[in-house]
Amino acid sequence: MNSVGEACTELKREYDQCFNRWFAEKFLKGESAGDPCGQLFKRYQLCVQKAIKEKDIPIEGLEFMGPSKGKTE
């Protein structure tokens, strides 16, 4: 899947690849120490934050797990 910012897709691909490898080969085998993808994530995140600003995507005031609370049943 492409990134929301066209310029970030390559960075996303690199980060995803790193994360998936770490998740499958380390984390799921109980090796949770170390953060091999942190640098890649930072670069990708900065790119996305810039794209969000440029595209005027309304991210102010968003709440975790959705806008309306109290969805029971």
Add this chain to the structure above:
Amino acid sequence: MPRWAERFFPANVAHSVYILEDSIVDPKNRTMTTFTWNINHARLMVVEERCVYQVNPENSNWTEVKREAWVSSSLFGVSRAVQEFGLARFKSNVTKSTKGFEYVLARMQGEAPSKTLVETAKEATEKAKETALAATEKAKDLASKAATKKKQYV
């Protein structure tokens, strides 16, 4: 955004709809929950979807998914029509997304969709229908709530 909805908005409005997804992986309860909703065009319509993936209680080799959706609109005068449109769209799209789901699973398992998967998909569709009905009720509820709110402003 549907064409008919464009006339409610200025001509220069962005046509893209941005979607946000939050997810929670709970290793203790062995569930994964995703919550997805649109973050722009929210005045026209907000569709929220929650999927809960969990181990089937009768067969621990199966994963079941419970999909729920809420459609709401605060567009003055036509909120009810917009909600019904959104709900109908959701219902027809659920079939497609279930097919996509099945396709990905079959690829991951390196085989054509097994009987189990087809059955699961059918079950999911049935569940989705039920949920969609529940969503209608919820939409009505939200619509009346929205109406109540408006009254307070007047």
